[in-house]
Amino acid sequence: MTIKISAEIPYGNACDISIEEKSDTAVVYFAASPSDGPQCLWFCFRIEIRGKIRCIKLVLKHPYNMLMGGCDLSNILPVIKKDNSQWRRIGKTYQFHTLPDGRYEVSWLLDNPGKVNDIALCYPYGTPEIENLLKDCRGYWKKETVGVSTENRQIIRLCNDYSTAGSKKPGVYIVARQHSGETPGSWVLDGLLRYLAGMKTQDVVVWAIPLSNIDGIEKGRYGKDYFPVDLNRSWGNKMCRHENLVIQRDIARWRERCTPILGLDFHAPGGAEGEGVYFPFRAKGKLTRIKKEEIYWINLIGKSVGGEYMYLNYRKNSPVCGDLKNLTGLMFTGYFDFVLRIPGLCLEIPYGIINGKVMEIADYREIGKRIADAILKGI
Ligand SMILES: [Zn+2]
Known part of the structure; x- marks a missing residue:
């Protein structure tokens, strides 16, 4: 052979x-x-x-x-x-x-x-890319280990400001790669973090978990509806994965040190979806709840990302997960919305092509930059 x-x-x-x-x-x-x-x-x-x-x-x-x-x-x-x-x-x-x-x-x-x-399937993104980001941003982002994964790998968190308890500064908390194969979300976060570093902004406290499902990432797993449970189906009470506990404790620290205004969760959609970046949102029904703060951020980010990359209506219907009575089995967005009472939004970034345009690393980073720009305008 x-x-x-x-x-x-x-x-x-x-x-x-x-x-x-x-x-x-x-x-x-x-x-x-x-x-x-x-x-x-x-x-x-x-x-x-x-x-x-x-x-x-x-x-x-x-x-x-x-x-x-x-x-x-x-x-x-x-x-x-x-x-x-x-x-x-x-x-x-x-x-x-x-x-x-x-x-x-x-x-x-x-x-x-x-x-x-x-x-x-798409441009890989892992620990070496985080190290490049940290080096290129020359100390703007600080890296800490906030806990370990189910298989004992370090879970890292980046932040631009430890801030202090009771601070009134607006705060944004971001996660990516709850579904470990969804690398487009990471490249967008990479662009967002690089842009904020370039602007040297001190106006907002940003904490981010860039590689949430680090076990799945290292092992080449897709990580959606993962065994025993998907990270993004385990938020709220009675967590089923240690990763969720680690991240929730970190969110609690962040909340004490800022005025929380927004949570963001970066994903990629189905492999063949090519109509643009979108916010998956609860379909109409009993559990429907979309608050005016969420609409505010959806419109601000959608407009900033712009027509060439963004799905026409910004939002696509998507099923909701979790038990809202007991606040178990929630998604990141549900945890922010129903437990923390802070707008929490998920963004789906296509893998290959958006409306005929081939997506390159520069495109993903540009989307991240535009989201960062919307955050700076919106705070
Ligand atoms: Zn996902």
Whole structure:
């Protein structure tokens, strides 16, 4: 065999792998592993080539079992890192193949592969990117360990100001990667934090947990509806994951040291959703509650992010989780809304393409910058 495939790399995730080699071309079949969850989407793996291969067709199997959230699968555009180069998007060579029994596969072409080619659903983001951020921001962001994960990894929190008990300064608390595979949310947070550092703002107390589900991140899990319970289904009373306890205790410290005005939670939606950034919101019904403070921030952020990136109406209907009577099993947004009584908003950032525009790291960071700008205007 000229080609070797491995998911034993940082954030690695791939399964059901097979290879067909023919002269100087090859077809690599792969699927996203659900790991410990009912849902799958994130994938990340390495293709090593020993001989001469001119072109590889990458075939994603079982897309019908992945959390796509949309029907235009051409909105998925994986990223590739060839040898020592930077990650970049793969060429727009998407093809859809129907199989005789009604199943289907999608594929992309990889021309002139390197010796080592890492392929992922979207630009990876983890601890090394946080270290780069801290270095580039020259001390504006302070990093602390606020606790450990279920599997004993450190949970880090960044903050621009420890502040002091009873401070009247407005405060914003941010989390990302509750669903560990949702890297677009991290890149947006990265842009937000870099912008605030560049502005050297002292007007707002910002605390952020950038890698909430650190176990899932390190193990290459998608992390949605995770076993035994998804981080974002465990807020409020009777927490089911230690991570939620760690973050809630940190939120309590933050609340004492500012006037809390906003909570933000960065995610990515279904893999094929490409209509723009949006706030998932409770569908109309008994549990519907949208407060005027939430509308204020939704409109301010939506307008600032702007038409090229933002979903037309800013909000999309989304189911609510949790038991509001006992305040258990809540999402981050429900915890902020019903327990803390502070506006708490979730933002979904698409993985690949927004209205035909290919999303690059610079685009994600630009969205983060525009959100930061809205925060500075809104406080
Ligand atoms: Zn999510």
